Amino acid sequence: MKTPHRDVRADEGSSQQAQGTGRRDFLGLAGAVTVLGATLPLARNMPGGFVSTAYAQDNPDPAAMLAQVGKNSGLSVIGDRPFVAEAPEHLLNDDTTPIDKFFVRQNGIPPEAPGDAQAWSIIVEGSVDNPLTLTLADLKQRFENVTFRMVLECGGNGRSFFNPPARGNQWTNGGAGCAEWTGVRLRDVLLAAGLKPSAAYTGHFGADSHLSGDADREVISRGVRIEKALEEHSMIVWGMNGQDLPLVHGGPLRLIIPGWPGSASQKWLTRILIRDDEHDGPGMTGTSYRVPATPMIPGSGPEGVEFRILESMPLRSIVSSPANGTRLPAGTRKLELRGAAWGGDVAVSAVHVSLDAGATWHAVDLQEPRNRYDWRRWTAAIDLPSDGYYEIWARATGEDGTMQPHVVGNWNPQGYGGNPMHRLAVLVG
Template identity: 55%
Template sequence: MTGKKERGLFELYQQDPERADRVVFGRVAHSDRRGFLKGAGLATMGAVLGASIPFHRNMPVGLIPEALAQSDESVLFETKDGLTLLNDRPINAETPAHLLDDAITPNDRFFIRNNGLVPQFAIDGDAGGWTLTVDGEVNNPLELTLDDLRSNFETVSYELQLECGGNGRSAFNPPARGNQWTVGAIGNAVWTGVRYADVLGAAGVKDTAVYTGHFGLDPHLSGDPTKTPISRGVPLWKAMEPHSLIAFEMNGEPIPALHGFPVRTVCAGWPGSASQKWLNRIQVRADVHDGPKMGGQSYRMPAFPVAPGDEVAHEDMRIMESMPVKSIITSPRSESVLPLDNRSIGVRGHAWAGERSVARVDLSIDFGATWIRADLDPPANKYAWQTWRQVIRLPSQGYYEIWSRATDEAGTQQPFTVGWNPRGYGNNAMHRVSLRVPS
C-alpha cells in the first residue's frame, strides 16, 4: 500500500510550499497571487499566530512566520537531551538506544509522540483552570480538579513503560507511511497518580459500559478549534486494570508539557496512543470508541498475514492492544571499537512484553548460529521493562554484530524479521548493534 508520508512543517515547506500553505493554514489563492493566503486560510493563519497580518499580501510562498519558526514548542524541545527529531509539526522525536541505558528513563530523554500542538497552558505550566470530566455510561458524572484527584483518591506510583505503536517502522520494506522510528520510541518512567479504576468506581460505571473514550486539550495542527487531532480509548477491563493510571507526575515531577501536563492516562503495555495526553474528559461508552485515529487503519494490525506491499481492507484490520515482546541493546553503542588487546565486553539493555513479562533474553555474536543467555532482572512491577546484562568474549579480531532476542512468559520469541504491516506498527524484530575488534 502506498500512502502520504507524514512530514514536518519545515520539510513540507521546503519541498512543496503551496501545498504546505494549504495543509497547515487552509485555502491558497490562485498562482497569480503567488500563493498568498486569503479568506478562510488567512483567518486560520491569524488564529494560529494570535493576530491579523496587515501585510499578508506581501508574504512570499513558503514563508514560515517567525512566530512559528521560533515557537514555544521548539523551546520545549531544547530541554531534551540528544533526541533525534523526526517531525517538527507535530513534534515527534526518538531516543537513540545508547541514551536509554538508565533503568528509569529521565524526562529529558523520554521520546515524544504528539499528534497535535502542545496546549499553551501546558507550556506555561498553569493548571489553574483544568478539570477532568467523567461522563457517558456512568451513574454519577464527575468533574474533578487536580486537587480533587490528589485528595479524593489514593495516590500510587509505578514504573511503567510506554512505547509508540510505530516503533521500528523504519525497518519495514517496502516503507510504511509515518514517522520513521528506529528503536527509540520507548521509555520507562515512574508515573504517579490515581488508579483509573478508582475514578471510574467513583463515577459508578453502568453494566452497559464496554469501552472508554479519552479526550485531550491539544489543539489541532490547523488551529481549527472544532477539530481533534487524536481521541482514542481502551476496553473497560484495561481501564480497570490496577496499574492503569490517571497520572499527574512523571519521575517525581509534574508531567512536562510535552508529555501531557497536567494530567494524562497511562495504560502501559499498549500502544502509547492509548495513553491520552492533556486529558480533560473520559467518556465511558457502550460501544468501541470512534474518535479520531480509532477507525480505518490507525493503530491497527492485519487480522492475517499479508505479503509486503499488499493493501488491506479496513474491515480486515484489528485494533492494536498488547504490544509484542521486544528487547533493546543500550550498551555497547553500535559501531563501537574495542580497545586493543581487549576482546571482552559488557552488554546490557532492557526487555518488555506488553501484557506479559519477559522470561529470558539471549544474545548472539555469530549471526544467530548460537545463543548466550543473559542475566535478566524481574520487573519492578507489572508493565515495567526488565533490565538484562551479560559479559561476552569475542573470539578474534574483526567485525561482529550482537543480536538480542527476548522471549516472553508464553514462549513467544522476537523474530529476526516481522511480517508486513501497511501502517508500520508492531515491529518487534531483534535489535542488532555492530562493533569491531582491532588487531
C-alpha cells in the same frame, strides 16, 4: 483527608519521513564504516540513498527544536509537524528513563501551560451513575496516590524496519521509555463514577488542537476496553520521575495505559467518556492503530482486508551499552553488555544475545521488575575469540513462549508491530 501516597516500586502519518528501505537499525552499522575506519562485511546489504533524519526536516536546526522542549541533543528528530523525536538505544541505558531522554510524540498543537495546574479539570461521563468533574487537586485528595515505573511506547515504534516502507514517522527502537509515573488508578475514579452494567469501552479526549487550526476538528481520541481501564496499573497521572508532568508529555494531567500503544494514554486529559460500544474517535477506525486480522501482501492496499485494533504491544529488546559503532582496544576479550526488554501485556521471561548471527545464543542476567509493565534491565559478559568486527543480536522471549523475529513480519499500511531483533556492530582493535 488526603489519602497517603503509596509508592509501588518493590501513530499516524508524519509530514516528514526519512529516506531509505526502513532498516534504519543498520544505518548505524553503515555509518560505522567511517567511524571505525574499516570495511564492514555486510556493507553490501546496507540501504542506499539514506538522508539523515535531522536533514530531512524543514527546520535546519533540530538541536534547537530539542532544546526548546528540554530534550537531550542526542535525540533524533523524525517529525516536525507535529514534533516527534526518539532516543537512540544507547541513550536508554538508565534504569529509569530521564525526562530529557524520553521520546516525544505529538499529534497536534499542545495547549498553553495552565496558570494554575491544580485547577485543571477532567470530566467522567457517559454510562455512569454519577458523572464527575474533578480537578487535579481533587484527584490528589480523594484517591490513593500511587507510583509505578512503567514503559510507555508509541504504537509505531519499529516502523522503519518494514519493507516495503510503511507510512508514518520512521521510528527505530527509540519510541519508548520507562518512567516513574505518579497519580491515581483509573479504576478508582471510574468506580467512583459508578459504572453501569453496560459499560464496555472508554473514549479519551485532550486539550490539544488540530494542526489545521480548525477548532472543531479533534486531533486524536482513542479508548480501551473497560477491562483494560480497570487494570491496577492503568492510571491518571500528574507526576513523572518525581517532578510535575511536563507539558510536552501531557502535563498537567494525562492517562497512562501501560502495555498498549501510547496513543491510548491521552495527553492533556480533559474528558473520559464511558461507552456501551467500541469507541470510534479519530485514531480508532480504518487503518489507524489497527493491524490486519490475517496476513496481507506487503505493499498492498487495505481494501477488503479485515483490521483489528492494536492492543498489547509486541516484545522488544535493545542493547543500550555499548553504543552501535563502538571501537574497543585491541586484545579485548570480554564484551560487557547491558540492555532492556519489555513486552506489552506479556511479561519478558528471557533475553538471549548472539555474536554469530544467531548460530549460538547466550542467556543474559535479568533484573527483576519493580512492578508489572516495568521493563527488565539485563546484563551479560560475552567472550570474544579474537580482534575483529562483531555484530550483537538481542532477542527477547515472552512468558507465553513467543520470541522476537529475525525480521519484521505482519506487514501493514501503518507499520505497527515492527519488533525484529536489535542488531548493532562493534570493532575490536
